[in-house]
Amino acid sequence: MNYRLAVVYLSKQQLRSRFRAALGPSACLALSLAVGACSAPSERAAAEDALASAEQALVSDIDPTKSLVITDVDIVSKFTLQEVLDKLSNNQALALFHQMFATQLRSGDPNSGAGPYCNGSINGFPAECPRADAIEETASNPFADLQSDAAYMATTLSNRFDLAPADGANCGEYRINFARRSGLSQGFGRLFIAFEARLPNPSPGLGLAGCRPVVEFWNNLSALSSEARTSELRRFYFQGLPGFAPVIDVHQFGETNGPQGGQIRINELLFLNQLAGDWSMREFRLTPSSGGPLPYLMQPNFDKDVPERSLFNPNPSPSNKLTADFQANFFPSTVERLALQDLNAMNYSEPVPDRFNSGDSHMLGGSLTIPSLFSNYAEEFGFGASNLRSKIQAKLSAIGSPLTPDNIVARATSLSCGGCHNISQDEKVHSLGLPQAFPPTGGFVQVLEETDPINGDESHRRFRRTAFIEAVQPYRAQIMRDFLTPVPGFERANAWTSGQSTVSLSTTTKTEGSSSLRVVPSAGWTEITSIPTSLVGAGKIGPSLKVDLYLPTNQPNPYYYGAVSVFVSSPSARIYNQYLGQVNLNGLPTGKFSSLAFALPATLQQNLGYGLTDVTFKIQLNVNSNSSAYYFDNLRFR
Numbered sequence: 001m002n003y004r005l006a007v008v009y010l011s012k013q014q015l016r017s018r019f020r021a022a023l024g025p026s027a028c029l030a031l032s033l034a035v036g037a038c039s040a041p042s043e044r045a046a047a048e049d050a051l052a053s054a055e056q057a058l059v060s061d062i063d064p065t066k067s068l069v070i071t072d073v074d075i076v077s078k079f080t081l082q083e084v085l086d087k088l089s090n091n092q093a094l095a096l097f098h099q100m101f102a103t104q105l106r107s108g109d110p111n112s113g114a115g116p117y118c119n120g121s122i123n124g125f126p127a128e129c130p131r132a133d134a135i136e137e138t139a140s141n142p143f144a145d146l147q148s149d150a151a152y153m154a155t156t157l158s159n160r161f162d163l164a165p166a167d168g169a170n171c172g173e174y175r176i177n178f179a180r181r182s183g184l185s186q187g188f189g190r191l192f193i194a195f196e197a198r199l200p201n202p203s204p205g206l207g208l209a210g211c212r213p214v215v216e217f218w219n220n221l222s223a224l225s226s227e228a229r230t231s232e233l234r235r236f237y238f239q240g241l242p243g244f245a246p247v248i249d250v251h252q253f254g255e256t257n258g259p260q261g262g263q264i265r266i267n268e269l270l271f272l273n274q275l276a277g278d279w280s281m282r283e284f285r286l287t288p289s290s291g292g293p294l295p296y297l298m299q300p301n302f303d304k305d306v307p308e309r310s311l312f313n314p315n316p317s318p319s320n321k322l323t324a325d326f327q328a329n330f331f332p333s334t335v336e337r338l339a340l341q342d343l344n345a346m347n348y349s350e351p352v353p354d355r356f357n358s359g360d361s362h363m364l365g366g367s368l369t370i371p372s373l374f375s376n377y378a379e380e381f382g383f384g385a386s387n388l389r390s391k392i393q394a395k396l397s398a399i400g401s402p403l404t405p406d407n408i409v410a411r412a413t414s415l416s417c418g419g420c421h422n423i424s425q426d427e428k429v430h431s432l433g434l435p436q437a438f439p440p441t442g443g444f445v446q447v448l449e450e451t452d453p454i455n456g457d458e459s460h461r462r463f464r465r466t467a468f469i470e471a472v473q474p475y476r477a478q479i480m481r482d483f484l485t486p487v488p489g490f491e492r493a494n495a496w497t498s499g500q501s502t503v504s505l506s507t508t509t510k511t512e513g514s515s516s517l518r519v520v521p522s523a524g525w526t527e528i529t530s531i532p533t534s535l536v537g538a539g540k541i542g543p544s545l546k547v548d549l550y551l552p553t554n555q556p557n558p559y560y561y562g563a564v565s566v567f568v569s570s571p572s573a574r575i576y577n578q579y580l581g582q583v584n585l586n587g588l589p590t591g592k593f594s595s596l597a598f599a600l601p602a603t604l605q606q607n608l609g610y611g612l613t614d615v616t617f618k619i620q621l622n623v624n625s626n627s628s629a630y631y632f633d634n635l636r637f638r
């Protein structure tokens, strides 16, 4: 697979240089997409087809271990915690490390430094302090002996382009995870730090298209040698692509507050005697310091999209306005998206408002001193009748979903730190009602401290990834592929098929991108169906579906040009072959493109904005038998 990919990549380069050499004049050298601008039409078509197929081959082989979640020791070992912290602290890595953990100590505790301190709450919800992990780490030097238990090792570099918002306000998250080495030798003694940067879009006016160089960068990593990938990733993380900020930069970790700001997260359980129920996950923002030697400080923040467990209380105090708001408004409003039958698209329909988010998410219950830190919402929600249960059930009934309120609450749990890392893998107790079981995490983390040989080669090893991580990679690869060669844009070969007529991509007659869909309806009535796709790159979903159609000048019946109908499906959203109506073609000009518009019902418009991954389109071209070609292009939602 990987070998084949490398060959394809090289042949694409060879194709390009061959074409450019053949085309000759230097005026053509600057043209990358308009390959044949200087050649004869027939050569141009052949050249374009060959280049288009090479482009297709390039993006169809994304290796998740190379382009999405990289855990190869040879690569990640070239990234160190000290270098990352030095970059964020003006070369005061140890001071910033100590300051981060000191936030879990009380003012006046040994090594608690200059603050911020723990005062027992974050965002108005309980947080535990002082934590034993913090007492240990504020007295430790993880950089003194890199082979010691106290040292940290990078385990994972990850590409979360899938987290980029539809409007392209940023280009998603790019992450680096470190694990404390004590987890290797002790079996417990575990502590993980994740730096999760939001990468700014330098051209927000272009929408998500402004992020294309980033996606192409990660896509191309699949074709590179391990050495080349290492240097490219170091460039991406520490210098940035041309025009883009680097990943490791003080501005990328929550300096701008809010759901799109980036964050630093810790997952900590250093001592065996905490095992009863003290496995904490917390989040930090990096914010400018108002004084002192460190330019930026780790500021404890709430865990984003982790509502506090008490908000699921079935019998809340009438005076608790926050819980009343959550139960009457926010949570019912998000049931429809939580009910999607797709592990990856199932989510809150909007970021959880700040006021509901907890400060500390635990994945073990046991003998927690503050039971509400355990992010097991089902335990709080219980099994009895309640207003919250009735409201969730009413929403489920309204959308015709057979799921139960317990499934929906279990899904909310799975989106919390504690749920995703541990609680939700126990399907028998916490059924999410998804088509597939929630994939096991292997217990507490998504990438482990242990390594395995790559393809049996003991000298090249990879940090072990959980079933959960493996299970979500096809989705993340699909998002990249759908972005680079959009199915609705008719940009991908073999994405549209017909049982009646010949269909192919045309790179010459088009209104958008590199290609359109060429259809020759030699038998007349023709149905054209797409493969399942996400709508990444489609922008915000507007009230209508539009598609450009080219009518040939040759019209056998000048009194009846025919009509076009469109249908949409997404089984995960319970949308089955929904008819959007028919547009009559009479009166449209021939020999050119016209834009056809179909109204989207409000519910469908909303659902199509929910990150679905299994949308299919069916276009019925009801025209006279014709040997001339029709062309479709730029299916869009405006």
Ligand SMILES: [Ca+2]
Binding pocket: 489, 490, 491, 510, 511, 512, 513, 514, 515, 516, 633, 634
């Ligand atoms: Ca196109």
